[in-house]
Amino acid sequence: MGSLPAAAAALALLSLLAVGSCRETQFDVGDAGLDAENFNTSDAAKYWGPWLPARATWYGQPNGAGPDDNGGACGFKHTNQxxxxxxxxxGNQPLFKDGKGCGSCYKIRCRKDxxxxxxxxxxxxxxxxxYPVSKYHFDLSGTAFGRLAKPGLNDKLxxxxxxxIEFTRVPCEFPGLKIGFHVEQFSNPVYFAVLVEYEDGDGDVVQVDLxxxxxxxxxxxGRWTPMRESWGSVWRLDSNHRLQAPFxxxxxxxxGKTLVAKNVIPANWRPNTFYRSIVQYS
Structure with a gap:
């Protein structure tokens, strides 16, 4: 049993390498205005902060959700729904933040074109x-890119x-949705991995405890055990004992806001299964 966490972690890493992610830009980055400055991302993290300049590209199908599997480096699935x-x-690193920016919401607009x-x-x-082409770079789905256009000019844009483009951080608004947790495929009694999805409000996740x-x-x-960020929005717990559900x-x-989903993972939990819950805020 002791080798299960290591094996599961290795399989999780392989799954990350296998999922679709943003395609390498087809443009010459050297001609795109990208400089070597060290930049502070605090303005980008402020809700309804100043409108900041960025550049946008698009990938995937013109009216698609992005990569072929509708997933990506955050681990989210069914992003067409x-x-x-x-x-x-x-998002490039100031937006993706090593996965802690997954689920963050931004208002964007374009005016110059x-x-x-x-x-x-x-x-x-x-x-x-x-492969960023600017200090802040949004590589949008074909659908999102087209939505910035005037009526009838989606393809031209x-x-x-x-x-x-310009952008500002905003709270996520997902009416009617509770927070969602997807127990990852290789979870077992001593290795528990969960994908955090559909988080209303902030959207991002910087720490998960079980x-x-x-x-x-x-x-x-009565004790919280910190989980470790595995990749994207997937968090894991490697245990030296059989974990006692519900969690x-x-x-x-x-x-800094804290959300608690009480007993969201039931005693009879199963891998590769979604569980949803109301949350308590603190």
Whole structure:
């Protein structure tokens, strides 16, 4: 049993390498205005902060959700469905934040291109952009990129390739959704991995903790055990004992807000299964 966590972690890493992610930009990065400055991302993290300049590209199908499997480096699936609705975006490091930016929401708009409508649209960080063409770079799904265009000019705007945009961080709004947890495929009694999805409000996750319902000998634990970020929005716990479900999960956001989903993972939990819960805020 002791070798299971290591094997599961290795399999999880292989799955990360296998998923689709943002395609390598087809443009010459040296000509795209990218400089070597060290930049502070605090302005990008502020809700309704200043509108910041960025550049946008798109990938995948013109009216698609991004990569072929509708997933990416965050681990999210079905990004063509609610609440993502194909409005996902790869973000470069100041937006992706080594996975802690997964699920963050941003208002974006474009004005300089003649095909731009100037309207604001909301996009969600669902993937990692490894080949940025600017200080802040949104590699949008084809759907999200087209939504920035004037009526009837979606394809013309896509043909522009790289466009200048502006963005600001906003809270995520997912009416009718509870927080969701997907227990990952290789989870077992001593290795537990969970994908955090559909987090209303902040959207991002900077720490996840797990509380077992009881100790191996029976009494309630009352103790939080920190989980480790595995990749993207997947968090894991390698245990030296058989974990005692049901599990309560606590999430901390970048803003410092804490959410608790009590007994969200039932005693008879199964791998590769979604569980949803209401949350308590603190």
């Amino acid at each position: 609610y609440p993502f609705m194909s409005m996902g975006s790869c 003649k095909s731009c409508s100037g309207r604001t649209e909301t996009v969600i960080i669902t993937d990692m952009n490894y 896509r043909h522009s390739g790289i466009i200048d 509380m077992e319902s009881k100790t191996a000998h029976g009494p309630p634990t 309560t999960i606590r999430i901390r956001n970048e803003s």
